Amino acid sequence: MKKAFLILFLSLSILGQAQSADAEQIDKLFKTALTEGKAYDWLNHLSNQIGGRLSGSVQAQQAVEYTKAQLDSLGLDRVWLQPVMVPKWVRGTPEFAYFETSPGLSTNVPVCALGGSVATPIGGLKAGLVEVTGLEDLKKMDPDKIKGKIVFFNRPMDPTLISTFDAYSGCVDQRYAGAAEAAKLGAVGVVVRSMNLRLDDYPHTGSMSYEDLPVSDRIPAAAISTNGAEILSTTLKLNPETKFYLRQNCKQFEDVESFNVIGEIKGSEFPNEVMVVGGHLDSWDLGDGSHDDGAGCVQSMDVLRLLKKTGYRPKRTIRVVLFMNEENGLRGGNKYAEVAQSKNERHIFALESDAGGFTPRGFSFDCSEANLERVQEWKKLFEPYLIHLFEKGYSGADIGPLKNNEMVLAGLRPDSQRYFDHHHAENDTFEHVNKRELELGAASMASLVYLFDKYGIIPGTKIKG
Template structure:
């Protein structure tokens, strides 16, 4: 660590600019103190971290937590109890009404060719889809894009399933970029298919992996457009269906789904906070979303973000680093299919005239930390980037402008800085929104390092502000 301290002292001198020798010495001393305090945070996380065991409890005892479900309600009570055990200054629930969509019985799908031979497919309903009201059977037309669908003659689409089969682009280094680019198929595929007279939409799962897990995720309908069922096929299934269509363009596809949307349900954001010692009216929020899809256990999406956010508070308390500004952990409800929790939190914050200095979100999985994405004006981004040397020894020094998070997005305009915790994303979309998103896929050390990285940046924000 001696070499690191020398580089950090140099960083302190640079921060001081052309000030007096006393000011430079003070800056270097403060930087060394911060180095030691951040080391305390990491030591506490790696020696006595609580994130992993908290996640085990959430995932294995409660499991998937779709908004409006009994499991989501259990998770609310779990989160409240976990934060109460920390001895925080305040723990409370914030009421929010959420959508209540249920999957129903296991979905079924089968393709039958001209010779009558049937092949079963692994499928799952997209979140928010209507059901099929029994078995829905029709021919299939395959497209790679919305433009290709729009260019087809009406008779080629009417009365058929539209099969959207555009893979995520594997050449992008950031898998989130590929996910976002291919996501229109899932989000609006059913609407565009219905506009052309189709009776349903089949969508290739949004993943770079080749496996048999179909990936769910939210989709939407549009007023004035017929609501048709929408299902995801696994990537292996999509490849197989594409090959079958080349050999037999007139094959029939049969889909059966029992999903439905029920009346909205009452739920809650779970909030815990440590009051700031000097500037209690300035708030730093850190959070993840408590809800998940129902297929797996909601481990990486986003149980990891929830336990890391709670761990930020625990780490500050355990190390005796009393924050100068109020630090608040929020377990948001309903990120997956409505963002009601994020919107409610921002709405209440605005009505209460709260002063949000910054908000941080962890919603990219619990993988190896890389740094943070920053949403703010250029001057604020530069201020935060001055702290990079302090986190460089821990591999979390990539501070770049970029997307912060869905649940803290509504705080834009209220908070001076929005921050997205950034970790290695190469494996994230292999399990995202699938039955494979389970506790056993999370690595203890990676998870605890992420919480420590978040706590370190929150410590600096609390001490120095912006």
């Protein structure tokens, strides 16, 4: 009995010492990020000196060169560029649109081409409108009522859902697949309500697909601002004969070469166990991509700097990966996973930040139940920093291709209530990023990376589902 009690006492004492050491290291990471952080300065340059970084653009290449130079300056064990072929789509001159209730009586509305859309005819496109509330509503329509018309997809994000990402997921299919489905029914164009909970005058772009439609059958697709969608919908109810005019001259070119930017600290004990932290370096072209996803990139870069700055020597190899082409192809994420597999690299953990630079609330995890239980034990280490969300869920698009039956995938989860005010729009700019919130996110990520590096994953367990 005494022996059992002694073993229990020693076990609790060792556990308490470990928790105390972990709390001390995490405290260092947060204090260093909040007083000596570099993420905000890096983002300032990406946003204000380079700007929007659409895949295949000059700005995207400038971002590659800038971030590689910054990683080189950190004294990492290795920094390199990983080539990847990416699509090159160019918006062209600003789009223009109006609706016309009678000849000569028109109202201009804010629009932007969806990424990957074809252009309108040189003189623009004018046609009658058919309003639908989504893809299912469209499929119920009589094709004769669609033929020769512009389809207006006007399904709003659900304001009752607290998770704005759930609200986004509930209606983004109309943006992605709307043009393909409408074209099959003979429509000549589509206009899609912006994915935005707020009523404003900013149209929000985003990726779309024509599936396997031949180029000759593709129709122009544009997003309209939420205010524009509201007034257009009201006008159509009063006057179903309202016509819509759209002009855009975007163009798709041949694929071009770009790069994932990668830097690593080699593990001191288990160098063959690789841990990844990252975000996507490309952005849309309307704003400067500060929240989506400049924030995630600079936070990920700062994770490695914070670990070095606090004197922590990783046991495992930790890599920062700035993925190219998440927005309109996911080529960077797929290429990184492909190369890792070809080299038989063992990745045990990956963390992505691609939900904006807002106040961190916690993390979501795609992992086995055993690893999730381990993570829940760490939750109390984050509670002093008001980070409480530790749940099973989606991790991130770029790290998704790495998924296997053993590794842990995680996603930083900031407060999401303002994210879609800026997502893919002209107002995704540097002044909308709060320095302290950005730094708290970097410290949160560094803390989680530290814990997984120190303790590893629980092997031999498989992810359910």
